[in-house]
Amino acid sequence: MTGAVDDYGRLIEAVAATRDRDAFARLFEHFAPRLKAYLMRAGAPPGAAEDFAQDAMLTVWRKADLFDPRRASAATWIFTIARNRRLDALRRESRPLPAPEMSLALEEPEQPDALVSEAEEAARLNAAMSELPPEQLDLLRLAFFQGDAHSEIARKLNLPLGTVKSRIRKAMIKLRIALEPLRETP
Amino acid sequence: MTAAQHNVSDERLLSYAAGTLSPPEAVVVATHLALRPRVAAVARRLQGVGGRLLEELEPQAMQPDALARVLARAETDSGRVEAAPPANDMPGLPEPLRRYGLGPWRWMGPGVRVRDVHAPRDGDCRVILLEIQPGRQTPRHTHGGVELTCVLEGAYATEIQRFDVGDLEEAGEETLHQPRVVSDAPCLCVAALDGQILLDGWLGRIFQPFVKL
Incomplete structure (x- = not known):
């Protein structure tokens, strides 16, 4: 790869x-x-x-x-x-x-x-993505390809909005692309 | 009043990386990223996710002559694209705003002026620069739609939060807004505004007929 x-x-x-x-x-x-x-x-x-x-x-x-x-x-x-x-x-x-x-x-x-280390970064990201549970990967695909807002994804998949948000959130944390840790830094 | 950094929300950053944010909002988020390298690094990683997802897509066959057509267009091409020269008179603006022309400053109440940024609009949503003098506040208003504001110079505070250079404020329809400038120098912001601002209060009632924001 x-x-x-x-x-x-x-x-x-x-x-x-x-x-x-x-x-x-x-x-x-x-x-x-x-x-x-x-x-x-x-x-x-x-x-x-x-x-x-x-x-x-x-x-x-x-x-x-x-x-x-x-x-x-x-x-x-x-x-x-x-x-x-x-x-x-x-x-x-x-x-x-x-x-x-x-x-x-x-x-x-x-x-x-x-x-x-762009190469390191890419390798790390690839590894992290192949370990994502399928339902989290599916939500990322919807966000990237269909361009859906979280509320639209929830409607389409007939899932509660909170579930969609937490799955995307979990995926972002696993990929180390969540911003939350930055928010706590003054 | 919190002193924490206000960075773009994960959901909006995801939309930005995916290219699904409206163009005016994307301009303001790009400005925010230019001022916050660590957040920009996260955006870059998100784009890496997009690249990886692109790789994994099931390919769709192109027309047989597609490559020949693109090469023919490349043939008539003068070659590389030169970067557009900066298009405005405010050299201090972050790079994402330097490429757009700017409209004239317009008065919008005591100590407040605005000018249009000639970035792509999206329906009613457009990009403006807003400059407010120290100690002044914008006329009290509620939002018809989303407002994204990024501080470029100075600082302002709402009833509960403070926004400094680089901070992004994401206000929705529910937000009642009365920021006051708390820096010694004027506060300069770039904002994406959706819909008309409804001024209220006595100041608003006086200004509303004159202010087309």
Whole structure:
């Protein structure tokens, strides 16, 4: 898994460095069908999802030099491109709404010590995710792909809102992505 | 009054990472993250979850000519995209706000002025900058919808909480709002406002006809 992720990162770097079309083709083969699936999971028809995947991959080509393998895996970087365009793509048919150009560099100026180990971080996250109970993983998928608020997830799954909240909360704590510990720090 | 940091809620951060937050709210959350590196690190980890979930999706076959079409578009492309130059006259703003144009300052009561941030709107929801002089408070108002506020300079306090630079206040419909600036310098905030603000109290009744916020 980690090896494959690193590989895609190198392909993006090759696109950035030499406009390498073979490298791009390999990225396309892997990610375009997943980007299409991503928008279809959000409720888009196949044609719109096809356009979305092509547009997102063109963005990968154009912005490849913004990719920094020390800060994100290839999948995370491409996911960020997809999520930045998601609302726009889903709303295009009803009314146009430009998405805010959120930074592809993933926002924040990095603390030097936080740069240490993207690979470690990714490996840790992968391990933690494969240990999540299926019902917690399902809720994360709903939040990420369907874009549901917690109350909508509760309605769809016919679960009490409190149950949904606590399952997502547990998942976030296991993945060490919950903010709560920070809240207690002045 | 609590002195704890006010960071974005887990639920809203999850929506932000997933790209499902409304664009005006996303601009305010991005500003909050720019001022809170530790929270931004959590957001980055959440995006890692998104990347991992993307990897696990069942692939959907693309059209046979999809790659050729994208490469043809790349061909006509001038190449890399230059970063847009900063678009406004307030160099002290956090990076997520530097790229948007700003409207003129408008008076909104004694010691209070606002200007539009030309970020994408979402229906009635839009982004504004709000500047309040020390000791002043905004006219008392209730919210028609969600209000997200991030403090950029100075500090304000409501009846029960204090908000300093970087803090994010997430107010809902139920919140009755009367923040007062408690810093020595003016307090500058960025906010995503949904719906009209309903001013109340005697000050509100005087200002309501003039203030289109």
